[in-house]
Amino acid sequence: MITRLAIEGYRSIRSLVVDLAPLTVVTGANGSGKSSLYRALRLLADCGDGRIVGSLAELGGLDAVRWAGPERGTRRGQPTEGTVRSGPVSLRLGVATDELGYAIDLGLPVALQSAFDRDPEIKQEHVFAGADPRPAGVLVERRRGLARTRTDAGWVDLAAGLHPWASVLDELAGHQEAAELAGARRMLRGWRLHDALRTDLTAPARQPQVATRASRLDDDGANLAAVLQTAVELGWDRELSRAIEDAFPGSALHLPVVDGRMTVALAQPGMLRPLTAPELSDGTLQYLLLTAAMLSAEKPSLIVLNEPERSLHADLLPALAERIRSAAASTQVIVVTHHPRLAEELGGLRIELEKQSGETVVAGREGPLDQPGWHWPSR
Structure with a gap:
């Protein structure tokens, strides 16, 4: 540490x-x-x-x-x-x-x-x-x-x-x-530092990617689906399900693979089909990216998050704080934020x-x- x-x-x-x-x-x-x-x-x-x-x-x-x-x-x-x-x-x-x-x-x-x-x-x-x-x-x-x-x-x-x-x-x-x-x-x-996770309409995380195991999240979040699927196959499916439930009650994450390429999708209550990656809101995608960073198979010695609250609705901050606190039990985490509510939810040492x-x-x-x-x- x-x-x-x-x-x-x-x-x-x-x-x-x-x-x-x-x-x-x-x-x-x-x-x-x-x-x-x-x-x-x-x-x-x-x-x-x-x-x-x-x-x-x-x-x-x-x-x-x-x-x-x-x-x-x-x-x-x-x-x-x-x-x-x-x-x-x-x-x-x-x-x-x-x-x-x-x-x-x-x-x-x-x-x-x-x-x-x-x-x-x-x-x-x-x-x-x-x-x-x-x-x-x-x-x-x-x-x-x-x-x-x-x-x-x-x-x-x-x-x-x-x-x-x-x-x-x-x-x-x-x-x-x-x-x-x-x-x-x-x-x-x-160390793993994250501040450039893209959520715009052309973000790599919204595009299908080659289905291959991934132990850490890419800087641009391109391998989001692979990181989450790798975590599931390593036995962290319960943690991932809890992360989805905390943020989006009643929803379920899907990681479909088509022709050797995979992406993320989210099934939500009242919807007849899961929303695909291009349809997800910026805040939803940002939360999934941060969850992947916390649950990656490769456990870094230090994770640094710069303004992780970006694009997130205030209702998602408690769920994000829970993900970060859970990660801090085994990995040192530094969070740089200007959001007072997130800082309060996180606890930890305040500078x-x-x-x-x-x-x-x-x-x-x-x-x-x-x-x-x-x-x-x-x-």
């Missing part, structure tokens, strides 16, 4: 450290920074897949996403004033579990004469034991092109001349001297974000010293 998340220098987040629980609900007004926190988690997941540099380039490079305010925080209630930067541009992301953590520091490239000028450089990476990357707990460190690991006999070099766009999690994950790298990569690759002088902070904190400890390694 992820116990601590740290973000520095990203969009409206100058410096934020939060502790997480098995079920964490992130709330706040529009513009408070909820989406920034979600996107930072997505970037961390990209680290596990070796896509962090490319993902930032697609967003416009580091200049497009970095903290735009002053280097030092302002006092509460004072307006933000522009200042000339004295320190290096830096985007830092980190997570910690009870056993292992990972932190990355990205900056602007030294050589700007390149066609790939939107690519940031990986300045540092650290894999560590404990709640944050203190020097004593660092197991593997990478500083620019040099990577080394701590052994009983002291530090041992793993590689030199690493490319500034290549992560040690990708390049050295199989190194026999640093098994912790494989553990950190496995942790990040075990409310707000803006102070343009900076995203946790509501109720008195200042930087009132947040969990985190020690970023100096460059």
Whole structure:
């Protein structure tokens, strides 16, 4: 379970450290920074897949996403004033579990004469034991092109001349001297983030798909029917039936297969035939997609849902909350929502974000010293 998340220098987040629980609900007004926190988690997941540099380039490079305010925080209630930067541009992301953590520091490239000028450089990476990357707990460190690991006999070099766009999690994950790298990569690759589940008229989930077992929901929800059928054949038919009954009393889910292709349909009281996928409302389809994410055969270490209440009628929120709470019994779940009723229904640990002088902070904190400890390694 992820116990601590740290973000520095990203969009409206100058410096934020939060502790997480098995079920964490992130709330706040529009513009408070909820989406920034979600996107930072997505970037961390990209680290596990070796896509962090490319993902930032697609967003416009580091200049497009970095903290735009002053280097030092302002006092509460004072307006933000522009200042000339004295320190290096830096985007830092980190997570910690009870056993292992990972932190990355990205900056602007030294050589700007390149066609790939939107690519940031990986300045540092650290894999560590404990709640944050203190020097004593660092197991593997990478500083620019040099990577080394701590052994009983002291530090041992793993590689030199690493490319500034290549992560040690990708390049050295199989190194026999640093098994912790494989553990950190496995942790990040075990996350599932959902915020782009399409429900429009041309959504992939409305189209027949090849009937083949599916252990996890695709990012666009295309394999919805296959994920639900896989769950049924693995013995979770009662959980699925309960999810349908809670949301649509008296209804029954159908997963017809025609010519090797399958889709979803919903039989409802008073209807002479089941409604097919193209006929389902956006809210109904959204609920089925989220149910599939919670019931997938592959149980991720972390599920992150960004505004799952989208398109849902208020009457469906209790059923959705029940699905999320049930999933949180075996999988850590983070829900980012601006809907107060869903937040109340979910319970769990509540983190409310707000803006102070343009900076995203946790509501109720008195200042930087009132947040969990985190020690970023100096460059």
